[in-house]
Amino acid sequence: MTKLAKEAYKGNVKPIWCPGCGDFGVLTSLYMAMAELELDPKKVVVVSGIGCSGRLPAFVKDYGFHGVHGRALPIAQGVKLARPELTVIVVGGDGDGFGIGGGHLPHAARRNVDLTYIVLDNNTYGLTKGQTSPTSVVGYQTGSTPYGNVEEPLNPIALTLAHDASFVARGYSAQAKHMTELIMEAVQHRGFSFIQALSPCVTFNHRETFKFYASLVQPIPVEHDPTNKLKAFELAYNHEKVWLGVFYQVKKAPWDEKIEAVQHRAREKGPADLEKIVARFA
Amino acid sequence: MEARRDIVVGIGGEGGEGVIVTGDMLTLAGARSGQHVFTTRTFPAEIKGGYCNFQLRMGDEPMHSHGDALDVLVCFNEEAVINGKKDLRPGGTLVYDTAPATEAQAQRVPGVRLIGLPMTKIASEELKAPLSKNMVALGATAYLLSIPFGSIEKLITDRFKRKGEKVLAANIAAIKAGHAFVEERCKDRVRTYQPVKADDRLLLSGNQALALGTLAAGVRLCAAYPITPASDIMEFLADVLPRFGGAVVQAEDEMSALGMVLGAMYTGRRAFTSTSGPGLSLMTEMIGLASMAEVPAVIFDIQRSGPCTGMPTKTAQADLLFAVFGGSGDAPRIVLAPTDVEDCYYVTQKCFDLAERYSMPVIMLSDLSLGHRRQTVPRLRLPENGQGNGQRHEQPQQWAHYRRYEITESGVSPRAVPGEEGGFHTVTGLEHDEFGAPCYEPSMHQAMNAKRFRKFATLAREGNGVKLAGDAQAEVGILGWGSTYGAVLEAVARVRGEGRRVKVLYPTLLNPMPRKEIGEFLRSVKKVVVPELNFTGHFATLLRAEFGIDPIRLDLCQGVPFTPGQIYATIKEVIGRD
Numbered sequence: 001m002t003k004l005a006k007e008a009y010k011g012n013v014k015p016i017w018c019p020g021c022g023d024f025g026v027l028t029s030l031y032m033a034m035a036e037l038e039l040d041p042k043k044v045v046v047v048s049g050i051g052c053s054g055r056l057p058a059f060v061k062d063y064g065f066h067g068v069h070g071r072a073l074p075i076a077q078g079v080k081l082a083r084p085e086l087t088v089i090v091v092g093g094d095g096d097g098f099g100i101g102g103g104h105l106p107h108a109a110r111r112n113v114d115l116t117y118i119v120l121d122n123n124t125y126g127l128t129k130g131q132t133s134p135t136s137v138v139g140y141q142t143g144s145t146p147y148g149n150v151e152e153p154l155n156p157i158a159l160t161l162a163h164d165a166s167f168v169a170r171g172y173s174a175q176a177k178h179m180t181e182l183i184m185e186a187v188q189h190r191g192f193s194f195i196q197a198l199s200p201c202v203t204f205n206h207r208e209t210f211k212f213y214a215s216l217v218q219p220i221p222v223e224h225d226p227t228n229k230l231k232a233f234e235l236a237y238n239h240e241k242v243w244l245g246v247f248y249q250v251k252k253a254p255w256d257e258k259i260e261a262v263q264h265r266a267r268e269k270g271p272a273d274l275e276k277i278v279a280r281f282a
Numbered sequence: 283m284e285a286r287r288d289i290v291v292g293i294g295g296e297g298g299e300g301v302i303v304t305g306d307m308l309t310l311a312g313a314r315s316g317q318h319v320f321t322t323r324t325f326p327a328e329i330k331g332g333y334c335n336f337q338l339r340m341g342d343e344p345m346h347s348h349g350d351a352l353d354v355l356v357c358f359n360e361e362a363v364i365n366g367k368k369d370l371r372p373g374g375t376l377v378y379d380t381a382p383a384t385e386a387q388a389q390r391v392p393g394v395r396l397i398g399l400p401m402t403k404i405a406s407e408e409l410k411a412p413l414s415k416n417m418v419a420l421g422a423t424a425y426l427l428s429i430p431f432g433s434i435e436k437l438i439t440d441r442f443k444r445k446g447e448k449v450l451a452a453n454i455a456a457i458k459a460g461h462a463f464v465e466e467r468c469k470d471r472v473r474t475y476q477p478v479k480a481d482d483r484l485l486l487s488g489n490q491a492l493a494l495g496t497l498a499a500g501v502r503l504c505a506a507y508p509i510t511p512a513s514d515i516m517e518f519l520a521d522v523l524p525r526f527g528g529a530v531v532q533a534e535d536e537m538s539a540l541g542m543v544l545g546a547m548y549t550g551r552r553a554f555t556s557t558s559g560p561g562l563s564l565m566t567e568m569i570g571l572a573s574m575a576e577v578p579a580v581i582f583d584i585q586r587s588g589p590c591t592g593m594p595t596k597t598a599q600a601d602l603l604f605a606v607f608g609g610s611g612d613a614p615r616i617v618l619a620p621t622d623v624e625d626c627y628y629v630t631q632k633c634f635d636l637a638e639r640y641s642m643p644v645i646m647l648s649d650l651s652l653g654h655r656r657q658t659v660p661r662l663r664l665p666e667n668g669q670g671n672g673q674r675h676e677q678p679q680q681w682a683h684y685r686r687y688e689i690t691e692s693g694v695s696p697r698a699v700p701g702e703e704g705g706f707h708t709v710t711g712l713e714h715d716e717f718g719a720p721c722y723e724p725s726m727h728q729a730m731n732a733k734r735f736r737k738f739a740t741l742a743r744e745g746n747g748v749k750l751a752g753d754a755q756a757e758v759g760i761l762g763w764g765s766t767y768g769a770v771l772e773a774v775a776r777v778r779g780e781g782r783r784v785k786v787l788y789p790t791l792l793n794p795m796p797r798k799e800i801g802e803f804l805r806s807v808k809k810v811v812v813p814e815l816n817f818t819g820h821f822a823t824l825l826r827a828e829f830g831i832d833p834i835r836l837d838l839c840q841g842v843p844f845t846p847g848q849i850y851a852t853i854k855e856v857i858g859r860d
């Protein structure tokens with residue numbers, strides 16, 4: 001395939017996001033990563049759940065699946081199971097991924113499904129107009145928490161590390177070049193790759209703003225060994241800085257390879273012959 | 283001795299005593315000697331132990347139900363006598379273990395032939411192998427039913443040879459001892475028949491037939507979450523599906539299971555999930571997604587008794603309204619119900635065909651009694667290439683000016699799959715225009731709803747399989763669905779044998795309803811009886827909504843299937859009414 005310009009990956013549907021929304025930066029990085037990786041758009045499937053961020057698949061020219069709230073990972077795993085040759089990218093919000101869909105993340109991670117999961121984390125529920133989210137800080141005041149959120153936020157990086165994801169990274173919407181590189185690495189990683197994409201909601205979240213992040217974000221120190229999980233946890237729990245980069249990456253057999261191995265073992269036991277299988281019941 | 287065409291045998295005892303193994307062996311040996319068989323079993327509620335019961339009907343002709351009264355009841359313990367005696371017909375044979383408590387119970391059962399079989403004693407004292415108690419019973423029962431001894435011996439050998447010489451020898455000794463014991467004392471067998479070779483049939487459960495159907499349909503993914511009584515489908519396929527390049531995934535929950543199915547079918551591969559009521563409940567939102575996004579999906583609901591966790595090991599037909607209507611908005615889906623074991627194989631394949639051709643979720647309603655009964659069925663028609671092709675297109679298509687949700691006369695829009703040139707689109711559960719772009723225009727929502735439901739009209743034009751039985755002209759008609767068909771057929775045969783007329787209609791397709799066929803049937807009779815295993819009359823409710831009729835309901839919800847006798851009594855009563 002000849003290399004396409006990043007514009008070639010733009011879908012026919014125009015983004016409906018508020019001007020200035022962090023999700024634009026992530027989308028641009030995705031176009032650039034796809035172009036850089038020379039992905040054949042007909043072999044890419046972008047899957048999402050529901051949320052502002054969940055609208056993203058329609059903005060990309062490829063095959064897309066905009067599902068229901070919280071169930072993007074199951075659908076994406078079905079795509080990958082059926083057609084391992086496809087590149088599968090999953091996008092969604094923090095509510096979608098860690099709230100309603102939180103039960104799926106551990107399993108997609110431990111299966112090491114070869115897909116890339118980008119959570120556009122804005123620490124709020126954008127689409128439903130700014131309620132608290134599983135990543136909102138204590139005290140966060142919203143329509144659903146008028147006296148301030150009393151629940152501890154969960155830590156997306158530590159969470160995915162704990163679930164044994166084989167690639168865990170954080171990027172920031174305002175740093176498009178770095179985000180592009182991260183997406184490229186994640187897509188090339190064989191196995192489950194997770195990116196927490198800090199993506200401010202300019203309309204509803206007045207805490208985690210671009211200004212808020214400007215002084216906090218910092219690249220992960222070059223000397224960090226990404227195969228060292230304990231060190232990765234340390235960085236994840238460091239609250240003075242918001243580290244950007246790859247926290248953790250290891251090589252592990254992806255799900256499709258393991259399934260292939262099972263198929264191989266099954267064929268050693270008997271042929272793919274329905275007549276023979278039916279004959280068991282004669 | 284009576285020259286009976288068929289015989290019904292019950293075996294009862296404590297879970298773990300080998301009741302099921304005994305029943306399975308009799309069933310297999312009976313089938314291998316050319317008999318038609320039909321089995322049903324109850325599961326104890328306990329995880330280990332508890333009362334369990336196996337029922338085998340065996341005869342010269344194909345049968346449609348597990349029968350009515352027992353001709354023979356084999357009791358491993360006292361509880362089996364207490365539970366089973368009401369089912370034993372007058373003059374029937376009660377075989378019981380001679381342990382004192384069991385013996386005392388058995389002696390109190392009036393009007394039956396008693397055979398005291400020292401199962402425990404022979405196994406423990408003579409053979410010093412207490413675990414072979416059920417084998418003693420097996421040998422004895424085989425004698426009474428005239429099942430060839432050699433055939434039982436061979437099955438036992440196949441089953442136990444892996445466990446070593448000693449175990450095998452003990453088991454063989456036990457069946458011999460049981461056999462000899464009754465042979466000496468009761469020359470009179472309960473029934474005799476001519477063993478013949480019959481290699482034109484299979485012995486299958488509904489769930490096994492279903493699983494084979496998925497293989498024949500070329501399925502490449504089964505994603506499911508374990509639940510009684512559906513788990514054996516995924517377990518069977520876990521062994522064989524990988525040979526065909528497929529996979530069985532135990533998902534983390536039912537939403538994930540159905541999500542995986544949607545993802546896989548979206549790409550043009552065949553996939554399904556199997557579940558029961560509680561799982562179907564969890565899938566509801568995604569059924570709506572499949573309907574709205576027009577992504578094919580196949581769901582097998584092996585119904586059990588509800589609501590909620592209900593009685594997990596008991597049967598019911600109480601998910602029909604939920605299958606047809608469950609979910610928000612107007613979400614068309616196809617609902618089918620197989621009526622017998624053989625049907626499970628063929629209707630399963632039809633599910634995939636319809637799901638793909640209509641880009642819609644398809645729910646097939648089986649149930650515990652159908653899924654777990656085992657029955658001799660004619661050989662199955664296998665697909666030509668021996669393994670189904672598992673793909674929608676042999677060759678990728680090329681698309682120009684592609685519109686995923688093109689508004690067509692049939693309601694069906696062309697479906698591109700990933701990898702195909704020019705077919706770019708995003709499927710979505712949001713209302714959309716023809717290209718799939720989200721769109722909330724009032725007229726668009728109206729038009730898209732009309733398009734989605736137009737698929738039903740197209741489907742209706744296909745002409746849909748209904749099963750008609752009984753008399754062409756009759757005043758009383760039985761209109762039912764699913765697994766009750768067999769008991770109805772037998773009841774109807776009995777009524778007709780008495781010179782009364784009655785007719786039967788069982789549609790396989792329940793949603794959309796085959797209006798034409800059902801309408802004609804309704805017009806042709808004066809009274810309609812709708813038998814179903816639920817409390818509120820689901821099918822009767824649908825019929826009332828669709829045809830404005832008020833049928834005579836025969837609702838039973840006790841967790842057990844109908845016996846032909848129950849249906850027979852109702853038909854007689856309805857015929858007698860005026």
Ligand SMILES: Cc1ncc(C[n+]2csc(CCOP(=O)(O)OP(=O)(O)O)c2C)c(N)n1
Pocket residue numbers: 050051052053054069092093094095096097120122124125126127128133
């Ligand atoms: C089952 C279900 N419950 C609730 C909703 C309403 N809803 C839509 S999006 C959303 C949360 C969005 O927040 P997030 O996932 O963080 O994404 P964002 O909009 O911030 O990108 C909710 C609650 C829904 N669509 N479906």
Ligand code: SF4
Pocket residue numbers: 016017018020021022023052053122126127200201202203204
């Ligand atoms: S509400 Fe927030 S997250 Fe949603 S589009 Fe607007 S800025 Fe973005």
